[in-house]
Amino acid sequence: MPRIMRTALRSLPVLVLVTGMAACTDGKSSSSSDSVAPGAATVTITLTDDGCTPSPATVTAGPINFEIKNSTATKVSEAELLRGDTIMGEKENLTPGLSGSFSLKLEAGKYQVYCPNAKTEKVDFTVSGSAAAGSSDPAVATALTGATAKYQQYVAAEVDKLLPATKTFTDAVRAGNLDAAKKAFAPARYYYEEVEPVAESFGDLDPDIDARIDDVDNVADWTGFHRIEKGLWEDRSTKGLAPIATKLDQDVAKLKTLVATVKFQPAQLANGATELLNEVASSKITGEEDRYSHTDLSDFEANVIGAQSAFQLLQPALEKIDPTLSSNVRQQFAAVLDSIKPYKKGDTYVDYTKVTEDQRRVLTQKVDALAEPLSQVAAKVTL
Amino acid sequence: MKASRRGFLLGGVAVAGAGVGGLAGHIAEPERAAPAPADRVSFYGARQAGIATPPQQRLAFAAYDLVTTDRAALRELLKTWTAAAAAMCAGQMVPGDSTTPAAPPADTGEAVGLSPGNLTVTIGFGPSLFDGRFGLAGKRPAALADLPHFPKDQIEAASSNGDLCIQACADDPVVAFHAIRNLARLGRGTVTMRWSQLGFGKAASASAAEETPRNLMGFKDGTRNIETADNDLMDQHVWVGSEGEQAWLRGGSYLVARKVRMKIEAWDRDYLSDQEAVFGRTKVSGAPLTGGKEHDDPNFAAKDSSGRPVIPMDAHMRLAAHENNGGLRILRRGYSYTDGMFSDSGELDAGLFFIAYQKDPRNQFVPLQRKLAANDALNEYIEHVASGLYACPPGVSTSGDFWGSALFA
Numbered sequence: 057m058p059r060i061m062r063t064a065l066r067s068l069p070v071l072v073l074v075t076g077m078a079a080c081t082d083g084k085s086s087s088s089s090d091s092v093a094p095g096a097a098t099v100t101i102t103l104t105d106d107g108c109t110p111s112p113a114t115v116t117a118g119p120i121n122f123e124i125k126n127s128t129a130t131k132v133s134e135a136e137l138l139r140g141d142t143i144m145g146e147k148e149n150l151t152p153g154l155s156g157s158f159s160l161k162l163e164a165g166k167y168q169v170y171c172p173n174a175k176t177e178k179v180d181f182t183v184s185g186s187a188a189a190g191s192s193d194p195a196v197a198t199a200l201t202g203a204t205a206k207y208q209q210y211v212a213a214e215v216d217k218l219l220p221a222t223k224t225f226t227d228a229v230r231a232g233n234l235d236a237a238k239k240a241f242a243p244a245r246y247y248y249e250e251v252e253p254v255a256e257s258f259g260d261l262d263p264d265i266d267a268r269i270d271d272v273d274n275v276a277d278w279t280g281f282h283r284i285e286k287g288l289w290e291d292r293s294t295k296g297l298a299p300i301a302t303k304l305d306q307d308v309a310k311l312k313t314l315v316a317t318v319k320f321q322p323a324q325l326a327n328g329a330t331e332l333l334n335e336v337a338s339s340k341i342t343g344e345e346d347r348y349s350h351t352d353l354s355d356f357e358a359n360v361i362g363a364q365s366a367f368q369l370l371q372p373a374l375e376k377i378d379p380t381l382s383s384n385v386r387q388q389f390a391a392v393l394d395s396i397k398p399y400k401k402g403d404t405y406v407d408y409t410k411v412t413e414d415q416r417r418v419l420t421q422k423v424d425a426l427a428e429p430l431s432q433v434a435a436k437v438t439l
Numbered sequence: 440m441k442a443s444r445r446g447f448l449l450g451g452v453a454v455a456g457a458g459v460g461g462l463a464g465h466i467a468e469p470e471r472a473a474p475a476p477a478d479r480v481s482f483y484g485a486r487q488a489g490i491a492t493p494p495q496q497r498l499a500f501a502a503y504d505l506v507t508t509d510r511a512a513l514r515e516l517l518k519t520w521t522a523a524a525a526a527m528c529a530g531q532m533v534p535g536d537s538t539t540p541a542a543p544p545a546d547t548g549e550a551v552g553l554s555p556g557n558l559t560v561t562i563g564f565g566p567s568l569f570d571g572r573f574g575l576a577g578k579r580p581a582a583l584a585d586l587p588h589f590p591k592d593q594i595e596a597a598s599s600n601g602d603l604c605i606q607a608c609a610d611d612p613v614v615a616f617h618a619i620r621n622l623a624r625l626g627r628g629t630v631t632m633r634w635s636q637l638g639f640g641k642a643a644s645a646s647a648a649e650e651t652p653r654n655l656m657g658f659k660d661g662t663r664n665i666e667t668a669d670n671d672l673m674d675q676h677v678w679v680g681s682e683g684e685q686a687w688l689r690g691g692s693y694l695v696a697r698k699v700r701m702k703i704e705a706w707d708r709d710y711l712s713d714q715e716a717v718f719g720r721t722k723v724s725g726a727p728l729t730g731g732k733e734h735d736d737p738n739f740a741a742k743d744s745s746g747r748p749v750i751p752m753d754a755h756m757r758l759a760a761h762e763n764n765g766g767l768r769i770l771r772r773g774y775s776y777t778d779g780m781f782s783d784s785g786e787l788d789a790g791l792f793f794i795a796y797q798k799d800p801r802n803q804f805v806p807l808q809r810k811l812a813a814n815d816a817l818n819e820y821i822e823h824v825a826s827g828l829y830a831c832p833p834g835v836s837t838s839g840d841f842w843g844s845a846l847f848a
Binding site for chain 2: 096119121159160161323327384388421424425426427428429431432434435438
C-alpha cells in the first residue's frame with residue numbers, strides 16, 4: 057500500500073493533463089506529445105552504486121519534475137540537486153525498490169546531481185534558456201522579482217546583525233562570564249531564527265550552528281548554540297566551551313559568505329515563511345528548541361518576524377493576485393504576534409516553563425490558523 | 440477537478456507509465472469507463488445521511504469551536520465544508536488544486552485510491568453556537584437545552600460539547616478519518632478542533648434482519664433499535680417535524696453523544712450469570728432471559744420458580760425498554776472505541792461511544808438517562824466521561840445549497 061500511494065502522489069502534478077486528455081481525445085489515438093505535462097519537464101534519476109545520471113542531462117528552464125528511483129543500489133539512498141553548495145531539492149531514504157520525486161522551477165544554469173556514497177558522487181546537470189513568464193500582468197511579475205531582490209537584502213542584513221550579536225555571546229563564553237553569556241544567548245539566536253530556512257539550504261551549516269543534542273549521532277561532535285546553552289544552563293559553567301564558541305563565530309561568518317551568493321524565487325519566499333511557522337509549531341511551542349534556557353518565545357517571535365518579512369515583500373503582488381488570501385494572511389500574522397505579547401517581559405520573554413499546556417495549545421492553534429493560508433501563497437506567486 | 444479518487448490513482452499510474460513507455464492513451468481508458476462505486480451513499484437529500492443510513496463499520500467523530508465571531512465567516516465555513524463533504528462522500532478529492540508542485544495539495548491524499556466506503560458526513564450544531572456570537576440566539580431550539588448533570592457523571596469538559604460536530608462514518612477507517620481531518624484543515628483560522636473520537640466497530644444495527652453487533656462487554660445491546668426503514672417510527676421518534684418551533688431544523692434531528700468508559704478488567708471477572716443479569720440477556724445468543732431469539736420481545740412479567748423476576752428489576756434492558764418508558768424510543772448509532780490504555784493504571788481505556796438520534800432530547804434521552812443513571816445494574820462497570828448534544832439540520836438538497844443555510848435566511 058505505501059508504494060501504491062507513493063506512485064499516486066508522485067503523479068499528482070501531471071494528472072490534470074491526463075484526465076483532460078481522456079475527455080477531449082475520446083476514442084482517438086493520442087500522439088506522444090499529449091503525455092507531456094504543460095511546461096513541466098520530467099527528469100529521471102536512477103540511483104546506482106556507481107553514481108546517478110540524470111536523464112535527460114539538459115532541460116529547458118521552467119518547472120521540472122525529478123523522478124528518482126532505486127532498483128538495486130545498496131550504498132546510495134538519496135539524490136540532491138545542488139547549485140554550488142545550495143541544496144535546491146532532495147529525496148532521501150530511497151532503499152532498493154523505492155522511488156520518489158520532487159518538483160522545482162529552475163532557472164538556466166549549471167547544477168549537479170549529488171548522490172552521497174556513490175563511486176561518482178556528483179554528476180553535472182544543465183538547465184538552458186529561460187522560463188516563460190507565468191504571470192500575464194507585467195506589474196505583478198515586476199513586483200515579484202522586486203520581492204526576491206529585497207528578500208536577499210533582508211537576509212544579508214539580518215546575517216550582518218547575527219555576526220556581532222554572536223560575537224557578544226561568544227566573547228562572554230570565552231571570558232568565562234556566565235551571566236553575560238546567558239544574557240546574550242537569546243538575542244544572538246534571534247537573527248539566526250529569522251532566516252533559518254535559508255541557512256538550512258547550506259548542507260551541514262545549520263546542524264553545526266543549531267543542532268540539538270538529539271540531532272547528533274555522537275555527542276562529542278555536537279557544536280553550536282545549543283551545545284553552549286547546555287553548558288551555561290545545565291552544567292552552569294563555561295568550561296571547555298571556548299573552542300565551540302570560536303567555531304560558532306566561524307560558522308556564522310561562513311553563513312554570511314554563502315547568503316551573499318543565494319538568489320531566491322518568489323515561491324521560495326512563501327514556502328520558506330511556511331517552514332518558519334512549522335518550526336514554531338514543531339519545536340518552539342513544544343519547548344524542545346531551548347530546553348535548557350527556556351528562551352523559546354524569543355525564537356518563536358524571530359521565526360514569525362522572519363516569515364512576516366518574507367510575506368510582506370510578496371504582499372504587493374499578492375494583493376493583485378488574490379486580495380482575500382493576502383488580507384487573511386496579514387490578519388493572521390497580527391493575531392499570532394498578539395498572542396505572544398502577554399508573555400513579553402521587558403526586552404525578553406517569560407521563561408517558557410511558565411507557559412501552561414492550555415496556553416501552549418492556544419499558541420499552536422494561532423500558528424496553525426496562520427500557516428494554513430500562508431501555505432497557499434507559494435502557488436499564487438509562482439512566476 | 441472532480442477526479443474520483445480511484446480514477447485519480449489509475450490516472451496517476453497512466454502517467455507514470457507514460458514516462459517510460461508512452462502508453463498514456465491506452466492506460467487512461469479504464470478511467471473513462473469506471474462506473475460509480477457501489478459503496479457510495481448519496482450526500483444530497485431531504486435528510487442528512489448518516490442518521491437513517493445503516494451503520495457503517497467505522498466512526499471518526501470530531502467537535503469544533505469557532506474562533507471567530509464573524510457571522511459571514513461561519514456561513515463561508517459551512518459552504519466550504521458542505522462542498523468538501525459532498526465530494527468526499529462521492530469518493531472524490533477535496534475540491535481545489537492538488538496538482539501545483541509549489542503548493543500543498545488541497546486534498547491531504549491518504550484516501551487516494553480508496554473507494555467511498557459508504558462514507559457519510561453529518562453535521563450538528565451545539566447549544567453554544569446559539570449564544571449570541573453569530574446573531575443566532577433567536578434560532579436556538581428549546582429542545583437544544585444543555586444536558587443536565589446525571590448521577591455518577593464524570594464528564595471531562597475538555598472533551599465534551601463544542602460549537603459544531605462532525606460524525607463521519609465509513610466502512611474504511613482511513614476514509615472516515617480523512618473526512619474530519621480535511622474539514623479541520625479547511626476550517627483553520629475559523630475553527631479549532633475541540634475534541635475527537637475514533638470508533639473502530641459499529642455497536643448498533645438499523646434493521647431486525649441484521650444481527651446486532653456486540654459491544655465490548657460481549658453483549659448484544661439495543662437489539663430492538665428503531666428500524667430506520669420504518670418511516671413512521673422515524674417520524675415519530677427521530678426526525679424533527681412541524682412540532683418543532685424552529686423551522687430551520689424541520690427534517691433534522693438531535694444527536695446525543697456520550698463516551699461511556701467500560702471498566703473492562705472488572706467486567707471480565709464478573710461471573711456469567713451476573714453479566715447476563717446485568718443486561719437481562721443471554722450472552723451468546725443475545726436473546727432476552729425470558730427466551731426466544733435476540734430480536735424477540737422480552738417478557739418483563741415472567742417470574743422464576745422462587746417468584747423473582749426473570750429479567751431483574753435493575754437489568755439494563757428492562758430499564759431501557761420502550762414498554763417500560765411510556766413508548767419512549769431513541770435511534771442508537773454508537774461505536775466501540777479504544778484509546779489504548781491508561782498509563783497510570785495499565786488498564787484498558789475502552790468502551791462505547793454512544794450516539795443516539797431523536798426528535799426531542801428533553802423527552803427522550805434525558806428522562807431515559809436519568810432513570811438509567813439512578814438504577815442501572817450496569818453502572819457498576821461503566822462511567823460516562825464525555826458528552827455532547829447537537830442539533831443536526833436537515834439535508835442539503837442541491838449542490839448550490841449548504842448545511843444550515845436556513846439559519847442565515
